[in-house]
Amino acid sequence: HLSSMRTPTEMIVGLVLCPCGLLLTFTGTLTPKWRQVSLVPSQPIDLILEQGIWDMCRERQSSHDRLCGQADELGYFEQVPVRVAQGMMPTSLVVALLGLVVATLGVRCWQEKPQHRLTGVAGLVLLLSGLLSLVPASWYTHELWTLPAPTGSTLVVGYSLVLSYLGSCLEILGGLALTLSFHQCCKE
Numbered sequence: 001h002l003s004s005m006r007t008p009t010e011m012i013v014g015l016v017l018c019p020c021g022l023l024l025t026f027t028g029t030l031t032p033k034w035r036q037v038s039l040v041p042s043q044p045i046d047l048i049l050e051q052g053i054w055d056m057c058r059e060r061q062s063s064h065d066r067l068c069g070q071a072d073e074l075g076y077f078e079q080v081p082v083r084v085a086q087g088m089m090p091t092s093l094v095v096a097l098l099g100l101v102v103a104t105l106g107v108r109c110w111q112e113k114p115q116h117r118l119t120g121v122a123g124l125v126l127l128l129s130g131l132l133s134l135v136p137a138s139w140y141t142h143e144l145w146t147l148p149a150p151t152g153s154t155l156v157v158g159y160s161l162v163l164s165y166l167g168s169c170l171e172i173l174g175g176l177a178l179t180l181s182f183h184q185c186c187k188e
Helices: 009-030 080-107 116-143 159-179 182-187
Strands: 035-038 047-051 056-060 065-068 154-157
Touching: 009 080, 009 116, 009 159, 080 116, 080 159, 116 159, 116 182
Parallel strands: none
Antiparallel strands: 035 047, 035 154, 047 056, 056 065
16 A cells, blocks of 8 residues: 555654754854954954854955954853853754664665654654754853953854754754654554
């Protein structure tokens, strides 16, 4: 019968959303644009400082001269939200990779029927990975305006933080979709 060969919708949804979430979280973790600092007093008007969880860059918008590895004179990297993000974001990526491996084994392409229990467990692991990246992204956002910055400068959310948020949400949604596989275990 063909009906038993079809991959359940929740598994397809989970296996589409989770890798997308992982990719976004990975990009958000590595890129140095969690926060942008502009209009820094006594600096050129077109200077933008970009702060991530690993690096700081300065860019002149007129010339697009970009220099990373800037000195952290204000103790930005010592701040708890930044430290927590440095620990939790990579942990989230590792957990997501593990979850995807388990999900792939559970969903099967080489077996007659999907392994619902295994796929459900993978969903829980991926849900956890989404939470592991959502917590530091949310905390950083909450503390964005209190983290050290040059006095009188303008602060805005950077795209890396937005990507981390979106990635976390996709992993959570994908993980939830995969946990729906537990429903099948109950039926059997």
